[in-house]
Amino acid sequence: MAEPTAGPTPVREQGPERLRLLAVHAHPDDESSKGAATTARYAAEGVDVLVATCTGGERGDILNPSFGQGPQDVEGMRALRREEMAAAARALGVRQQWIGFVDSGLPEGDPLPPLPEGSFGLVPLEEAAAPLVELVREFRPHVVTTYDPSGGYPHPDHVMCHRVAYEAFHAAGDPERYRRDGGAAPWSPLKLYYNHDFSMNRIRTLHEAMQGAGLESPFGDWVESRSAREIPEREVTTRVEVARYYPQRDAALVAHASQIDPEGFFFAIPRDLEAQVWPFEEYELAESRVPTELPEDDLFAGVRELVATGSGSAA
Template sequence: MTEQLRLMAVHAHPDDESSKGAATMARYAREGVEVLVVTCTGGERGDVLNPKLQGDPAILENISEIRRAEMERAREILGVGQAWLGFVDSGYVEDYDPADTSKLPEGCFALVDVEEAARPLVAVMREFRPHVVITYDENGGYPHPDHIQCHRVSVAAFEAAPDPDRYPEEGEPWQPLKLYYHVSFTRRQFVAMHEACLAAGIESPYAEMLEKWGADEGRDNSDRITTQVVCDEYFVIRDEALRAHATQIDPDGFFFRAPLELRRKGWPTEDYQLVRSLVDSSVPEDDLFAGVAQTAGV
């Protein structure tokens, strides 16, 4: 009997899994891969971003329970497993500088020592035994304290999980074979979707954003992309999972302004950067598991 391929995606908050890599996970799950989302915090300090739900005191009073319920619904839609690490949301800090933690609330995730914070992730990694791990880059994808900490903890756990001398009480060592970073919301992607809208003769919802972005290519990380997973067939599932996070996502907001078919046509992939590999695979890739089956005997 061959072993099942396994994919782990490590995220900072509930809803991050649905805005970054959701269609990829939905595709692999339906192709028989076992997929696990690991959520570092409960999103307790997240604002209510859906204008239709803002101002309801009952939501603010029960935000932790609500966000857990939203995560459960999104998990079901995506067809994946999910584990909580149990850390406390740090909240968003404007112009966050990781060297200055003075604005962070006591006891939050971003203030936990990385060695300590990696422990529960190592335990989950050794239990689930992923072949591939996905997380954020060193900037967190964007500079939210929890996203940057999620990057640090994910990389630390990836390196520690196979080492029998580290966290020996957290299970048998396991060597993940590949580590990827999400490469999301690139300028190249938005230009492609903008042009798809114009070609279809409709007003582009990306025009104003691209105008503000300007010609500053230095803000773009498209050149980090090594791996593009075609998953446009699963964008409808991604949209449904996003909407399940009702406190965080405006159903009429930015993510959904362009018609689904144009988003599929303009940019049919979700994109990643391969940063660690213990298998023979060459870039560019179109599969996160390229080279894994041969090495893992799957």
């Protein structure tokens, strides 16, 4: 069951309409490793960017070896990760809203153990999607981003995050669905995108650039592994130029100090090399309710004109 959302409550804009982007993520830190430079760019350009975080990340482990022991209980970890999330949002220049579900963790073993009772991955879809539908109706985003149907990788919370974002994108504009007394009016976002930050094309490109520069690549085992070759390459429709916002992305990553090692994987590529060979973040346009021509270089392609004329929703 979702807890009441915390953080600032989105409000309706007054005066000239402002572009709005909703990025839906599974855990705190996902917003800093997936599409972070894009949200930093749009926020800097005046877009109202809101990150929706489905779970509190309370079952996450301490992944930064230099962090220390950290909290030993769920409540302590939840509080720590809320502090880290607030710092990351400040680094990106975005707003953030908790959806309120409990992290499923990542059970491992053979046979695979069940998910913990009450965790996000086990919540019925309509119950899990309801608070996000209401958030869409309150915030009224023109564009929504989330993960592809695989979750980007097979974490149960990432798969569920896709499911609830997909459901909210389709249901929020229907007045007959998710009806709630006193709730916000229906709103239909105009475009839905899937993040592609961990595509094998990106990994191979960075790996080869490191080798070409005579540097040790952190991706060697990944590129050569059988599991990597089995990762399907999804269609890329949209590349957003974001290299100048890599510092904001990196600051947001570092803000998640319990999870991100500043000497680790995410920082192994020299930033000047990354900006040279991969100066963008990639997306897959899953659905659009406005005409647009592919490929794109802007998540708001086809939307800006409608908003400028006061027709910002397909509702």
